Amino acid sequence: MSLTLIALAAAAATHTVSVEHHGQQLGATYTARAEMRAKTIGAKTPNRMDGQRCQWTATIVVDRKLDHGPALARTIPTDKRFSGSEAGACTPGRNSGARNLAQHQEKIEAHLVAVAEADRARLLAELDSVRNLASN
Template identity: 85%
Template sequence: MTLSLLIALAAAAATHSVSIEHHGQQLGATYTARTEMRSRTVGAKAPNRMDAQRCHWTATVVVDRKLDHGPALARTIATDKRFSGSEAGACTPGRNSGARNLAQYQDKIEAHLVEVANADRGPLLAELDSVRALASN
């Protein structure tokens, strides 16, 4: 495997598990962070001149929630956490410039994942209550 692929897999593998008590029952939820990469080339490349192209990349952190007891209430939690940067040269399909640079943000991605999991506690309990109310009827 190439180094950039390993870094991308490490960034995608950031997980955080929590245990929630709901009406006397322990439930586990696993939150997984992944990044959606976008890149674009800016600048011009002209013959007889220095290459002025740059590859601008942006990585948006997306958090997926999955409950341990089944696929119910699994969802993607929208976040606004982004990392960006640029490198000299054009963006090419095999370059993966953003994935290589995400390694320096791994601690921030993991901290953001914990924040999202903590903030999701209330909405998750509300969803569990609504499912329980529907099941009772």
């Protein structure tokens, strides 16, 4: 059995930056979310100890939104992953990955800041592109 869940960490990480573009101040908000995948491995046989384990993997994805509207909103996929396992089968109400992901909150926040800094050049290029199209 395999479960795929999209979950937010207990305290969703957000980071706001201010960008100056041709004399205007623009705000961009970056929000990290975790795409959770869980899979039950092992066997459950009668008259024996339960050998099942719930393996979970959380991939961190960052969403960018500009304060001035939905233009240039973007999802930034990253390769940051966290994983773990617990005894027993994966069930929808268990939320073992989200519960264990909370202990990595500081790493997620640091990764979010790094992604926002790396995205700055791309955001400015997109703003220039939109401005050039609008001036034609």
